[in-house]
Amino acid sequence: MVQMGFGHVGIFDARYSRSIWEVKGEIEFQGEVRLGHGTRISVGEKGTLVFSAGVDITAETAIVCQRKISFGEGTLISWDNLIMDTDFHHVIKNDEIINPPAEIHIGKHVWIGCRCTILKGSVIADKTIVAAGSLIAKKFTRGNVIIGGISAKVLTDEVEWMA
Template identity: 40%
Template sequence: MLKLRKISHIFKYLFGFPKSVYVNFRLLPFNQALKLPIIVSNKTKLISLNGEVNLTKVKTGIIRIGFGGTEHIDYTYTRTILKIDGIVNFKGRAKIGLGSKFIIHKEAIFSAGERFGITGDTIILCTKKISIGDNARISWQTIIMDSDHHPVLDINNNIINNPTEIVIGNGVWIGARCFILKNTNIDDGCIIAANTTITKNFSGIKHSVIGGNNAKILKTYIRWYN
């Protein structure tokens, strides 16, 4: 069974090879693109690649997009969506799982630390700035977005809901079906309970469980292993 799984992975990488080559040479400097640090599944739909990716480490396959997932994701019919028109910074190894939508708009900046991981079927929509620390884990069907996606105007036609930065610290675990919305700050070592909506600042509150309908501290002095 393990051998068959390895063979399946090899074929998935081979099927995505042409798309991986295109993504690398579109987003990276030529000398980095030659090493193919970004490996893309053939199940990834490329919407737009007019931005740039900056890598602190350049190794073959250090960034994987569209692989993995969970039991409820059907690999045959599920696609990953990739749109990078802004700037993406990866400090180290990263995995964006199958079925995720990774949308970085023009003039936006997305940054992720070492060992960044998305299980799958998650949306990241960056309009201004999203920063995520080292060893962060994001579970399935989570949405992280730093804007309301549609402008709201006052009577003088001024926008009153501008995008606001999201900051997620080191070692943060975000559970399934969470909403991490604009103006959010989550400190190091925190766990966000499943189905939680975060819209405020939790900086200065390290190693805590945050959850509930009106997000609050549920438990302190915790530690999880990733």
């Protein structure tokens, strides 16, 4: 089951929070997924967006997928995040595009704090916590860590979280 428009985050008004569903490519739901008020999803013609079971997105998150974005099982995403695998505009050097879209993979049981930006090519390992306000623009392959900052780095390790 996919549930859209749930949750009550006191800092936004659900009456004015608009969700957007623009899908020209593919979306795969691998189980129960909840998408909060104001979730905006755009999947381009060549894009594939994959939600594993138990993914829970609070309010006001935007996902822009032109290539592939995948969310692992049990991932929790707080409010007002931006996740996009494209720059939208091409940068050309010697007649070649040097900034193509790149896949994003978010592992299992990841907790993403509010107001994070996750950009193309990013990987977030299983059981990772992403601190609020972070910019993720690279691969984090070690799990059970807290990552955060602009640009993000590992802040501490050997951690776990529970909802």
